[in-house]
Amino acid sequence: MLLSEDVIVDCALRLVGQHGPDALSVRRLGAALGCDPSALYRYFHNTDDLLLAVADRIIGDAMAGFEPDRMPWRDALREMALRIHRGYREQPRVAALAAYRVTRRHHEIRAVDAGIGLLRRAGFGDADAVRHYSAFVDTVLGHAALDAAHLALPPERREADVRAWTGAYAELSDADHPHLAAARAELPLMAGSSFETALELILSALDAAAPGDTP
Amino acid sequence: MLLSEDVIVDCALRLVGQHGPDALSVRRLGAALGCDPSALYRYFHNTDDLLLAVADRIIGDAMAGFEPDRMPWRDALREMALRIHRGYREQPRVAALAAYRVTRRHHEIRAVDAGIGLLRRAGFGDADAVRHYSAFVDTVLGHAALDAAHLALPPERREADVRAWTGAYAELSDADHPHLAAARAELPLMAGSSFETALELILSALDAAAPGDTP
DNA sequence: CGCCTTATGTCAACACCATTGACGCAATGT
DNA sequence: ACATTGCGTCAATGGTGTTGACATAAGGCG
Numbered sequence: 001m002l003l004s005e006d007v008i009v010d011c012a013l014r015l016v017g018q019h020g021p022d023a024l025s026v027r028r029l030g031a032a033l034g035c036d037p038s039a040l041y042r043y044f045h046n047t048d049d050l051l052l053a054v055a056d057r058i059i060g061d062a063m064a065g066f067e068p069d070r071m072p073w074r075d076a077l078r079e080m081a082l083r084i085h086r087g088y089r090e091q092p093r094v095a096a097l098a099a100y101r102v103t104r105r106h107h108e109i110r111a112v113d114a115g116i117g118l119l120r121r122a123g124f125g126d127a128d129a130v131r132h133y134s135a136f137v138d139t140v141l142g143h144a145a146l147d148a149a150h151l152a153l154p155p156e157r158r159e160a161d162v163r164a165w166t167g168a169y170a171e172l173s174d175a176d177h178p179h180l181a182a183a184r185a186e187l188p189l190m191a192g193s194s195f196e197t198a199l200e201l202i203l204s205a206l207d208a209a210a211p212g213d214t215p
Numbered sequence: 216m217l218l219s220e221d222v223i224v225d226c227a228l229r230l231v232g233q234h235g236p237d238a239l240s241v242r243r244l245g246a247a248l249g250c251d252p253s254a255l256y257r258y259f260h261n262t263d264d265l266l267l268a269v270a271d272r273i274i275g276d277a278m279a280g281f282e283p284d285r286m287p288w289r290d291a292l293r294e295m296a297l298r299i300h301r302g303y304r305e306q307p308r309v310a311a312l313a314a315y316r317v318t319r320r321h322h323e324i325r326a327v328d329a330g331i332g333l334l335r336r337a338g339f340g341d342a343d344a345v346r347h348y349s350a351f352v353d354t355v356l357g358h359a360a361l362d363a364a365h366l367a368l369p370p371e372r373r374e375a376d377v378r379a380w381t382g383a384y385a386e387l388s389d390a391d392h393p394h395l396a397a398a399r400a401e402l403p404l405m406a407g408s409s410f411e412t413a414l415e416l417i418l419s420a421l422d423a424a425a426p427g428d429t430p
Numbered sequence: 431c432g433c434c435t436t437a438t439g440t441c442a443a444c445a446c447c448a449t450t451g452a453c454g455c456a457a458t459g460t
Numbered sequence: 461a462c463a464t465t466g467c468g469t470c471a472a473t474g475g476t477g478t479t480g481a482c483a484t485a486a487g488g489c490g
Contacts, residue, residue, distance in 0.1 A: 133405075145360055183344060186341045195353075
């Protein structure tokens with residue numbers, strides 16, 4: 001028994017980390033494992049299934065050691081968001097492929113249970129807790145996917161995007177773009193990630209909407 | 216001269232609209248146009264180039280007729296978000312690949328100018344206006360990418376994701392997942408898009424943070 | 431022990447995909 | 461009238477996921 005789900009997922013993460021997202025193909029994976037590509041179908045129904053397993057591994061690693069019960073719900077939600085975001089940011093190439101998927105696997109299920117629990121602790125009713133958790137986690141995943149996609153770009157393309165905000169965007173005619181002209185000095189702020197700003201906005205909105213703590 | 220950039224982009228949009236996102240391939244496009252697939256390379260450097268041309272058309276269509284000056288800044292931001300989200304949602308395959316790009320083109324520049332203008336009108340200083348616009352638009356784009364990617368999935372996989380929330384997720388042991396158990400009846404809420412909930416959260420947070428209107 | 435079943439990896443093949451370079455043809459400008 | 465250019469075709473290359481038949485090894489059991 002050479003292969004196993006874990007061995008394959010390990011290898012997939014290593015492969016994508018080293019050779020980019022396009023390296024994740026059944027054939028290359030088989031070559032890296034030293035087995036026939038079709039052998040993988042003994043362990044995963046198809047490539048989508050494999051991708052979900054990889055995504056769940058990322059979630060599990062990111063959430064390892066998370067103990068939401070030891071802190072206020074806002075802080076716990078913030079830490080959860082930062083963990084997920086960091087986990088995907090460290091594997092940008094996988095994140096770009098998998099951030100938007102429902103893995104239906106163990107680690108994701110645990111995370112969802114914890115997240116909904118935090119919002120119930122904030123005083124939300126069951127329906128509101130689910131709705132707000134959904135909005136919260138999708139916002140985090142959306143930013144993670146965006147930032148990951150940006151990180152996964154070839155370096156020269158990424159630098160061109162950054163330069164756009166400090167260079168090209170700053171040279172537009174003032175008449176056509178009065179607000180860009182007024183805020184010209186601040187435009188480089190557009191180049192970085194806005195994840196933390198958005199996270200604090202969402203958290204403050206949830207705080208304002210929460211019926212009341214039940215600590 | 217049978218072909219042209221416009222004819223090809225038109226056909227690509229029609230093709231995706233009629234036969235689903237997977238229909239967008241050079242071969243099918245060639246077949247639909249009645250020409251050899253390789254003829255498209257006379258007009259576009261590669262498929263990515265073609266995709267960006269299609270994306271540019273989508274952005275232009277989505278923002279056409281937007282007049283932010285005619286309404287309160289919150290309503291204008293909301294409409295802007297809905298327009299961008301709808302535009303991408305109608306072309307999921309294109310959105311999934313292009314939502315995170317900085318186009319640096321005309322329509323994007325206009326939108327950024329308008330958005331920053333709205334936050335300046337809300338009373339934010341230049342730096343805060345840029346920071347908050349960045350967080351706002353990235354949240355919208357992140358959700359658009361997520362929803363689009365979900366819609367771009369093959370139908371049976373999308374349905375499997377939806378079923379996960381109504382089926383598999385509802386059958387977990389209560390002891391291991393107390394909050395999922397408590398909110399079991401509400402879990403199907405996780406299956407749909409959370410974009411509008413998140414949008415209202417962000418808008419209310421911006422509203423609360425705004426120093427004061429300058430209408 | 432010997433047989434039968436099951437698990438697991440191999441192999442060849444199918445049907446797609448993007449992309450490229452050589453080729454022919456027709457129109458255009460000189 | 462001739463050369464050049466633009467444009468579509470053709471054939472080929474090398475990549476992709478997935479499938480079904482085949483071989484081989486491992487246990488379970490009479």
